[in-house]
Amino acid sequence: MSRSADLSQRGKLTWYGDADFSTFMRRAFAKGMGLTDQDLEKPVIGIANSWSELNHCNSHLREVAAAVKRGVLQEGGIPLEFPTISLGELFISPTSMFLRNLMAMDTEEMIRAQPIDGVVLLAGCDKTTPAQLMGAVSADVPAVMVTGGPMLTGRWRGRDLGACTDCRRLWTEYRAGNLNQDEISEVEGLLFRSHGHCTVMGTASSMASVAEALGMTLPNNAAIPAPDSARLRHAEDAGRRIVHMIEEGLRPSMIVTRASIENAIRVLCAIAGSTNGIVHLLAIARRAGIPLDLADFDRISRESPLLANVKPSGDYQMAELFEAGGISAVMKELLPQLNAEAMTVTGKTVGENLAGTPGTLRDDVIARVDKPFDTEGGLSVLYGNLAPDGAVIKHAAATPALLQHTGRAVVFTSLEDMARRVHDPDLDVTPQDVLVLQNAGPIGGPGMPEAGMIPIPKKLLEQGIRDMVRISDARMSGTAFGTVVLHIAPEAAVGGPLLAVRDGDLVELDVSGRRITLHVAEEEIARRVAESGLPERDPQLRRGYGWLHAEHVTQANHGCDFDFAWSIA
Numbered sequence: 001m002s003r004s005a006d007l008s009q010r011g012k013l014t015w016y017g018d019a020d021f022s023t024f025m026r027r028a029f030a031k032g033m034g035l036t037d038q039d040l041e042k043p044v045i046g047i048a049n050s051w052s053e054l055n056h057c058n059s060h061l062r063e064v065a066a067a068v069k070r071g072v073l074q075e076g077g078i079p080l081e082f083p084t085i086s087l088g089e090l091f092i093s094p095t096s097m098f099l100r101n102l103m104a105m106d107t108e109e110m111i112r113a114q115p116i117d118g119v120v121l122l123a124g125c126d127k128t129t130p131a132q133l134m135g136a137v138s139a140d141v142p143a144v145m146v147t148g149g150p151m152l153t154g155r156w157r158g159r160d161l162g163a164c165t166d167c168r169r170l171w172t173e174y175r176a177g178n179l180n181q182d183e184i185s186e187v188e189g190l191l192f193r194s195h196g197h198c199t200v201m202g203t204a205s206s207m208a209s210v211a212e213a214l215g216m217t218l219p220n221n222a223a224i225p226a227p228d229s230a231r232l233r234h235a236e237d238a239g240r241r242i243v244h245m246i247e248e249g250l251r252p253s254m255i256v257t258r259a260s261i262e263n264a265i266r267v268l269c270a271i272a273g274s275t276n277g278i279v280h281l282l283a284i285a286r287r288a289g290i291p292l293d294l295a296d297f298d299r300i301s302r303e304s305p306l307l308a309n310v311k312p313s314g315d316y317q318m319a320e321l322f323e324a325g326g327i328s329a330v331m332k333e334l335l336p337q338l339n340a341e342a343m344t345v346t347g348k349t350v351g352e353n354l355a356g357t358p359g360t361l362r363d364d365v366i367a368r369v370d371k372p373f374d375t376e377g378g379l380s381v382l383y384g385n386l387a388p389d390g391a392v393i394k395h396a397a398a399t400p401a402l403l404q405h406t407g408r409a410v411v412f413t414s415l416e417d418m419a420r421r422v423h424d425p426d427l428d429v430t431p432q433d434v435l436v437l438q439n440a441g442p443i444g445g446p447g448m449p450e451a452g453m454i455p456i457p458k459k460l461l462e463q464g465i466r467d468m469v470r471i472s473d474a475r476m477s478g479t480a481f482g483t484v485v486l487h488i489a490p491e492a493a494v495g496g497p498l499l500a501v502r503d504g505d506l507v508e509l510d511v512s513g514r515r516i517t518l519h520v521a522e523e524e525i526a527r528r529v530a531e532s533g534l535p536e537r538d539p540q541l542r543r544g545y546g547w548l549h550a551e552h553v554t555q556a557n558h559g560c561d562f563d564f565a566w567s568i569a
């Protein structure tokens, strides 16, 4: 029994220099909320809730929290819900990634500071899941995560709408003149049918899957649809389970290990998950003190079969993945390659959890391991003189013919420059060119906005072009697609070689050789970088959180966490 922080004991007291007074005051304030002497003797379960009306994807989490509370009460705990920062992808400027680390710090410090014996983490939208995992790993108090689940699949004119893969696809058709204003307005009203996160294997679905593969959720968490009553029953189970985790002293440091991180990477590759999952897993691993680098992702991706046929790289959505058995079925199929001895929040190992689980229930959605959709996972890591510290591509969502390609660079020096010129009819660009975006990385963005899927210039859209090679130091939404090289490190804003690319240079992409090359002499690259100088820092980044971010955020190959947040063990 590892309890130390309940409301009647002396753990985590407010400092007044008189422990008895602090205890008396805490009990008095707790009673002021209607708690009784009996309640004060019970283990306290914090429910870290990222519910917000400014975050569509998490807008149902109060109902989920109520289900967690039922479970906690059934097992003799006291549930106390508290808010954390919430990051809704479409409601945050400049980009939610800029604030992920702030949410991770909020989560960590509130878990650490408050008198709670264990915590249930409620997350959903893209950054809320990794931020809570990062915070929980650093706080290392017994923790179980419940994600919000995907929303209902939208329909338009007899076709499924994948949020948000089809948001992008249909917007591109609107830009190309193939959809009119009335039609795009109709789509706008049909894309999001319920609460919950995006319906495809975007970052939210990928990170929910990663959390399950890490062992930080109960089995079957990731794919249960948000409006499904099974989501509430799952949450109640998690509420029951956390009380016993406290009794067992089962903490994140016993669950998030090298073995479980490798399991999570393997699942991410097998589902062709979001490239953002790479950044977040690097950050989680560093907080857990686990050595991990981009080469681990490339090795595991090469070894892992592609098992999920889910958009943006496949045909289906999370609803069908749920019918096919969810992430448990993916893990059952992958079991021979997983670290089966890895511990999970159930108090059992991955292998024990999966013992009674069937494999795939629909092999058109989740392939059997002996008949995968591809023999390799969906992610590749590239190196070369353009990306000495690495870059990534989700080749499963790319155009196969473009995976080996050399083209002339068309350079945009910033997001503003891109927005101003990309659709200019006078832009000198052909379908064979390589679109290059600079200064959109962790510092240059700031926060690495999801701008890596550079829009295809309108004049090429009108010619029927739908994909080109695009490279940047930005990220890309997990729901996006195309031949898009991302996360180039070091980024342009710190003097990475990406800064040296000029219009007309030849850029070579060689995914099978895992290379990205700028065909310019090394001395010329160095000369251009020196000549360019580093961009002046935006006034918003000279004080407050912006300053902290600019001073301490790490590059993409390290997970973009703050350097001071890494484990010091």
Ligand code: FES
Binding pocket: 057, 088, 089, 090, 124, 125, 126, 164, 197, 198, 202, 204
């Ligand atoms: Fe929240 Fe897609 S916008 S998950």
